[in-house]
Amino acid sequence: MVDFIDDRKRKILKAIVQEHILTAEPIGSRTLAKNYEFGVSSATIRNEMSDLEDMGYLEQPYTSAGRVPSDKGYRYYVDSLMETRDYPEQEIRKMLGEFTFEQNVQTIMSNLARMLSRLTRYTAVISEPQLKKSRIREIKLLKVSRKNLLIVLVTDTGIVNNKIISLTKEISSKQLRYLNEFFSRKLQKRELNTLDEGFLSKIEEELLNRLKMSERIIKLIFDEMLKVAKPAELKVHLGGTSYILEQPEFNNLENLKKVLNILDHEEILGKLLNSFSDNELKVVIGHENQLEEMHKCSIVIATYCIGDKPLGKLGVIGPTRMHYPMVVSTVNSLSKIVGKIISRMDG
Missing domain, CATH: 1.10.10.10 (Winged helix-like DNA-binding domain superfamily/Winged helix DNA-binding domain)
Structure with missing residues (x-):
């Protein structure tokens, strides 16, 4: 009722x-x-x-x-x-201009977390783009020594994964060139979550029929490629943890310990962010939080996307006595521009 x-x-x-x-x-x-x-x-x-x-x-x-x-x-x-207003994109870009964004996602996420915390004066949290939701921009095999290859996988979200493979025998430059051309044709723009054993087995068989090369070496390359493409644990960046100390609600040491314990465990934070759906911005207040340690807190979380593809979460954690209009406006506005920043990266 x-x-x-x-x-x-x-x-x-x-x-x-x-x-x-x-x-x-x-x-x-x-x-x-x-x-x-x-x-x-x-x-x-x-x-x-x-x-x-x-x-x-x-x-x-x-x-x-x-x-x-x-x-x-x-x-x-x-x-x-409450009444809210979104920041104009131009205003957000002006704020972003105060930071130096190096050409890697990790630095960008760290800087965005710091900026969001500075704008709201609460603790900010942002997850890196999830690898499983990304597409392959480039995949290459590079010779680093006579019997060692480096697999480099770059996604459309700017994530770079790499791994060194130790071979039992050297492969020729011609074989290496063919492998790179083959992988480029078969894997470029493919979603990582489709790069499973079944798919790789099919193209492994096709490669064996086309290239005179040790079956053992090809199988090793494909096995290691599967490991490179496997999504890593969700990486979470925090900004402004010290702002928690400015809130009178957390003058109580027990309340403070509970919140800091959550912020100190990336795995718990990752699960917390993943518990939110990829729909519209979400505000969770006090006892609505699943974690008992967060019952004195409110969380404002939004999803950021590239195009219409959801890639990660960003938001703010503060006391239930949060300035909701300002926080909701800031989180919502920033979430709309993060994907554009990532998609325009060069490498």
């Missing part, structure tokens, strides 16, 4: 959320009467606040205090009351 909240209660709830975000203090009826033109007395505002508390949208931290929003109150605010 959905609660009915009349217009006056909506305005009062919105004002309490906004005031609490700014002050981190319980908000009383006198403050609202002074700062907002509701056209009613403090006593009427107090009664409305009491009703909102009974409905679960507000909480009273201690007797004789004002009220603070509950998780339910923040949820209603985010879904029905």
